Amino acid sequence: MSVLETRNLGISFGGLQALQDVHFSINEGEIIGLIGPNGAGKTTVFNLLTDVYIPTDGVIELDGENIVGQKTYQITQNGIARTFQNIRLFKDISVIDNVKIAMNSQMKYSVLSGIFRFPAYRREEKEVSKRAHELLQVFHLDENAHDLARNLPYGQQRKLEIARALATNPKVLLLDEPAAGMNPTETMELMETIRLIRDKFQVAVLLIEHDMNFVMGICEHIVVLDYGKIIAEGNAEEIRNNPKVIAAYLGGE
Amino acid sequence: MSKSKKISYAITLVFVVLLYAVVALLISQGTINRYYGGIITMICINVILTVSLNLASGFLGQLVLGHAGFMSVGAYTAALFTIHSGLPVLVSFPIALLLAGLVAALFSVIIGIPALRLRGDYLAIITMGFGEIIRVLILALPFTGGARGLIGIPAVAPRKSGINANVLLFSYVFFLAVLTVYIIYSFIKSRHGRAVIAIREDEIAAEASGINTTYYKLLAFILAAFFAGIAGGLYAHHVGVLNPAKFDFNYSIEILVMVVLGGMGSITGSVISATVLTILPEALRQFSDYRMLVYSIILIIVMLFKPSGLLGQRELSIKKLVQRIFDTEKNTGKVKKEEG
Known part of the structure; x- marks a missing residue:
């Protein structure tokens, strides 16, 4: 069953049609790759999905419900979480608090309860603390739980960002260049992690990536964008041999 | 709650109660005269102002340049209430303080809703304008006493009450x-x-993590204004005469300086810097003409050598201080034994 679907999605900035007729759907637990040359509009797709930009055309359906017009935080609460091309962590606070912040919307206790430490505060804080530690363990970050996020090495910062996105209990996880700046070993490790979280959290993954080995290795389905339009779709083998894709990347007639 | 935290809270509580008992006793016996008593009162008022501004500027990361404006709203609200309510001051004063906070909070809602929905430093400019507008309004309105000041604010306890x-x-x-x-x-x-x-650290990431940023920005801003209003109510009944000139832009900046000096994001830092910066101008009185110069130079030196403020984002714990004192004693003891 498809969990996220876009139809005729498009946006224009003034006279520039940045995206046109973008049409794809993601099934539960599927890993989909979004590729294309620089400036093709990949990150713009993410920004439309999370209300950073408002689409000028089309619909985005999450579990059959149109989410166009919802605020970013509402979309996150409803089940689309994302990471950023340039890591955006809460740098000056601890690793575990980064994760707890993303669990904020699942907690219920009131401001007064927080200030005067009512039982609801204790109960929920205890539970969230436990869940946050469990999540960090999945990413082997638990030993660093009380370090400042800025002091983590680059690869672990990427992982923490994914952990934080997962903490919102998403149905769909959007990863914007998760392997950027990683060495081959780290990339291999990341592929394992992404498969693991798909299995463990039953989350669909949509990822943007330039590392073709990574994309071909992990994605069950690949969507290719060029100049704001989808030029090809299919599995790794089909994409690799598609003349339009080759032309978009290498130039051609 | 862990055991060490409980001990830490207990030690802090004992410290606070002791401090109160000693100072209250000294004031009641007249050992602390009215001049020093006044300084102590101003320290407490400035602590409230600094800590509350730290919430908006240090923790939320929004520059507020009109904290004295919220204070003045609270001061005039409380003063007008105790003057006109007709209730005995022992009853009316606590109500007045609460009202002072609420009215200041109301003003913060009015200016916060348009300013905080946007990303960026709009709040700095809007609060600065607000501070000035309030001051001019107080000068112009018929019931505030205008430039002559609001007089006849009762003392917190009438003389005949004992x-x-x-x-x-x-x-x-x-x-x-x-x-x-x-x-x-x-x-x-x-x-x-x-x-x-999270909003201070990265507003876009906070929003993407499911945080309703507008709501939390408003919440922190309103809370900050509420306490500034209460500080104003206390101030009004401390000085007895309200002069709108006191609540000018300079005073807002003075409070901000206390926040920055103590460390943006450190509550104990705010308490320390509010205390030091309230005492400092008084202690420098003997240098009369040069005191503001010395004051400024001290600030510049601190900012040059400790740009994140005295404590940065850390908190000071009385328990750890006590521990450190005992630990060094133990350690020196050990060293001596080993030598022997």
């Missing part, structure tokens, strides 16, 4: 300062406080 007004006022400012510190500290440690800090 209660020592100085001790009572000190009790009010001291415990409200403690309460402010407690409330803002535990707010910051709750899920709401984490959300506020």
Whole structure:
């Protein structure tokens, strides 16, 4: 069953049609790759999905419900979480608090309860603390739980960002260049992690990536964008041999 | 709650009660005269102002340049209430303080809703304008006393009641300062406080993590204004005469300087810097003409060598201080033994 679907999605900035007729759907637990040359509009797709930009055309359906017009935080609460091309962590606070912040919307206790430490505060804080530690363990970050996020090495910062996105209990996880700046070993490790979280959290993954080995290795389905339009779709083998894709990347007639 | 935390809270509580008992006793016996009593009162009021501004500027990361404006709203609200309510001042003063906070909070809602929906430093400019507008309004309105000032604000305890007004006022400012510190500290440690800090760290990432940023920005801003209003109410009944010139832009900046000096994002830092920067101009009185010069130079030196403020984002714990003192004693003891 498809969990996220876009139809005729498009946006224009003034006279520039940045995206046109973008049409794809993601099934539960599927890993989909979004590729294309620089400036093709990949990150713009993410920004439309999370209300950073408002689409000028089309619909985005999450579990059959149109989410166009919802605020970013509402979309996150409803089940689309994302990471950023340039890591955006809460740098000056601890690793575990980064994760707890993303669990904020699942907690219920009131401001007064927080200030005067009512039982609801204790109960929920205890539970969230436990869940946050469990999540960090999945990413082997638990030993660093009380370090400042800025002091983590680059690869672990990427992982923490994914952990934080997962903490919102998403149905769909959007990863914007998760392997950027990683060495081959780290990339291999990341592929394992992404498969693991798909299995463990039953989350669909949509990822943007330039590392073709990574994309071909992990994605069950690949969507290719060029100049704001989808030029090809299919599995790794089909994409690799598609003349339009080759032309978009290498130039051609 | 862990055991070490409980001990830490207990030690802090004992310290606070002892401090109160000693100072209250000294005031009631007249050992601390009116001049020093006044400085102590101003320290407590400035602690409330600094800690509350730290919530908006240090933790939320929004520059507020009109904190004195919220204070003046609170000051005039409280003063007008105790003057006109007709209730005995022992009853009307606590109500007036609450009203002072609420009215200041109301103003913060009015200016916060348009300013905080946007990303960026709009709040700095809007609060600066607000501070000036309030001051001009107070000068112009018929019931505020205008430039002559608002006079006839009653003391917190009438003379014939037999209660020592100085001790009572000190009790009010001291415990409200403690309460402010407690409330803002535990707010910051709750899920709401984490959300506020997330906005300071990265607003876009906070929003993408499911945080309703507008709501939390408003919440922190309103809380800050509420306490500034209470500080204003206390101030009005401490000085007895309100002069709108006191609440000018300079005073807002003075409070901001206290926040920055103590460390943006450190509550204990705010308490320390509010205390030091209230005492400093008084202690420098003997240099008369040069005192503001010395004051500025001290600030520049601190900022040059410790740009994140005295404590940065760390908190000072009385328990750790006590521990450190005992630990060094133990350690020196050990070393001596080994030598022997």
